[in-house]
Amino acid sequence: MKHRNLGSLAVSEIGFGTMSFASAYGTAPDRAEAIRVIRGAHDLGVTLFDTAEAYGPWTNEELVGEALRPIRDQVIIATKFGFNIDQGTGQRGAGVNSRPEQVRQVVDNSLKRLGIETIDLLYQHRVDPSVPIEDVAGVVKELVLAGKVRHFGMSEAAASTIRRAHTVHPVTAVQSEYSLWTRDPEAEVLPLCAELGIGFVPWSPLGAGYLTGKIDAATPIDSTDFRAHSPRFTAEARAANQALVDLLKRIAAVKGATPAQVALAWLLARAPFIVPIFGTRRLDRIEENLGAASVTLAAADMEEIETAFRAMEIKGERLPPHVLQLSYR
């Protein structure tokens, strides 16, 4: 697979997110199968792997560490700190926590769980308004100097906060939700990334599965699946947003591709510094999704998609209110 640069960090042009092995989408496969899928992603050309302290918490980092151990020197491991997780018990408390002493502890513990000596890309998962971002960037800088971290990233942060952080320590990548139906980063964050040479990593690039066309208003969603609590996945919203899936299916048919491939190809075509990370529990779907790299959307295709999209009104907020309020701060 071709490579793209997130700042000065070279990665495969499409990356793999491992959150769904921590049951975010309901039942996860057993450990052996999860490891087979993660290693399979690398066999198919993926070098960027995304996890977080909060996935589990902790268990996802342990899984990813075990899966990638034999190929550690061939991959880029990204993880995140920032939720309020008790470092003794692993219990998740309310809100966020980027206090310097917490960040130092999380990094030491993430390194142990991952079984590595350096985290390639360390994101702040959500901005903590009670800690000046300059202090957070300062701690990351200290961790870089100590050799524990290579690159600094931010997730779901406001453009003004990213700019401030970048003055203390260069931000390599910003990771926020971005896809055909979630356009928030286009207003300020993507222009800022272009200006400062920061890479951009869209999460939920397949709209948490909706943009693949495999989900409709009748698809059952288990209560353990986070989408059961997402305003955009009520049966009503799924029915109302069907026009977007129809558009993807139409373009996909012309391109000899699948809707998932078109959704990812659309992101790749938006800017050369964009590296989407999709998630799936299935190796066959990894293979399908990576096929997006061979789907070319010309300017006329992008125009057609944009014109059709502008005529739609997407129903349902992308996340529940208590989660959404942590973003763009």
Ligand SMILES: NC(=O)c1ccc[n+]([C@@H]2O[C@H](COP(=O)([O-])OP(=O)(O)OC[C@H]3O[C@@H](n4cnc5c(N)ncnc54)[C@H](OP(=O)(O)O)[C@@H]3O)[C@@H](O)[C@H]2O)c1
């Ligand atoms: N920074 C943050 O705050 C944040 C938040 C959320 C996620 N993330 C990161 O972003 C990664 C990706 O996010 P995501 O998993 O929500 O995104 P996604 O790729 O948009 O959606 C994943 C969903 O799509 C389904 N899917 C994937 N490929 C498919 C295909 N070809 N056909 C049909 N269904 C398909 C998966 O189901 P199956 O498993 O059944 O295939 C799963 O339900 C996560 O793993 C995580 O690393 C970061």
